[in-house]
Amino acid sequence: MTKAIEADRPPSGPARENDAHGAAVAVDGVDIRFGSFHAVRDISLDIAAGEFLCLLGPSGCGKSTLLSALAGFVHPHSGSLTVDGMPVTGPDPELGMVFQSSEALFDWLTVRQNVAFGPRMRGRSRAEQHKLADEYLSLVGLRHCADRFPSQLSGGMRQRVQIARVLANEPRVVLMDEPFGALDAQTRQVMQEEMARIWQTSGCTVVFVTHDIDEAILLADRVAVMTAGPAASVKSVYPVDLPRPRDESDPAARELRHALRDDIGEEVRKALLAQGLDQEEQR
Ligand SMILES: Nc1ncnc2c1ncn2[C@@H]1O[C@H](COP(=O)(O)OP(=O)(O)OP(=O)(O)O)[C@@H](O)[C@H]1O
Numbered sequence: 065m066t067k068a069i070e071a072d073r074p075p076s077g078p079a080r081e082n083d084a085h086g087a088a089v090a091v092d093g094v095d096i097r098f099g100s101f102h103a104v105r106d107i108s109l110d111i112a113a114g115e116f117l118c119l120l121g122p123s124g125c126g127k128s129t130l131l132s133a134l135a136g137f138v139h140p141h142s143g144s145l146t147v148d149g150m151p152v153t154g155p156d157p158e159l160g161m162v163f164q165s166s167e168a169l170f171d172w173l174t175v176r177q178n179v180a181f182g183p184r185m186r187g188r189s190r191a192e193q194h195k196l197a198d199e200y201l202s203l204v205g206l207r208h209c210a211d212r213f214p215s216q217l218s219g220g221m222r223q224r225v226q227i228a229r230v231l232a233n234e235p236r237v238v239l240m241d242e243p244f245g246a247l248d249a250q251t252r253q254v255m256q257e258e259m260a261r262i263w264q265t266s267g268c269t270v271v272f273v274t275h276d277i278d279e280a281i282l283l284a285d286r287v288a289v290m291t292a293g294p295a296a297s298v299k300s301v302y303p304v305d306l307p308r309p310r311d312e313s314d315p316a317a318r319e320l321r322h323a324l325r326d327d328i329g330e331e332v333r334k335a336l337l338a339q340g341l342d343q344e345e346q347r
Pocket residue numbers: 098101103121122123124125126127128129130293
């Protein structure tokens with residue numbers, strides 16, 4: 065039977081091509097409040113260098129809030145967030161954030177210039193910017209689109225450019241907030257497979273927010289399930305002990321899918337009940 069394990073013990077994951085690149089992330093007793101609203105409470109998670117961790121939970125529980133805190137956009141009320149032992153104090157190129165929408169691309173720059181933007185800001189020479197941009201565009205399969213503008217690409221291609229742009233900063237931790245949520249099913253499947261390959265090649269640590277249980281099983285070393293908010297915390301953490309590339313018809317994957325569905329379903333029901341009670345009180 066699939067069992068969740070204690071939240072604060074990362075496994076020693078499978079060997080990566082570039083194991084040394086990723087950084088260890090430690091979330092220790094983190095509380096986040098927005099004014100009087102208590103968003104997340106006492107979250108502790110240790111994420112190993114090079115690990116792929118997926119965050120699942122009911123809508124509105126605080127997944128993006130936790131990710132934003134890791135990215136340095138939101139400051140915890142208490143507790144600490146560290147990357148290789150160094151406190152997260154604000155946005156940092158070592159922590160790359162990929163958003164759900166690819167609207168963040170600069171429409172007036174070519175694809176190559178978009179990807180080279182980070183290296184340019186870090187003072188890399190023109191030749192280095194060009195080389196890095198082409199390297200990461202090749203990694204996401206878009207080297208042939210380098211001279212096009214974002215408006216000339218499909219949604220899936222723009223999202224791959226966004227990923228290449230983040231990777232070109234050579235972050236040690238990549239934070240992804242439902243990066244494939246807006247894509248059609250076929251593009252999403254291709255992107256998931258590419259993401260697994262990119263992660264294995266780059267060796268970075270990935271924290272990936274999703275609503276999709278199958279996506280989490282396909283990609284993660286571990287899946288952390290959050291409770292319904294407010295004051296959400298980590299309910300359970302499941303190791304995904306399945307060989308890569310993953311086969312969703314593997315009996316162990318099916319068993320894990322059921323366990324995650326039950327666990328998250330319970331939290332979604334709690335969230336719906338709380339919303340109902342809230343509406344009753346307001347009447
Ligand atoms: N800047 C903010 N000010 C006030 N409340 C906020 C702010 N950001 C988030 N919240 C609240 O914190 C809670 C968690 O939001 P968050 O976006 O992190 O949830 P989520 O789990 O990522 O949701 P979803 O899965 O629907 O994207 C929600 O109740 C949200 O309304």
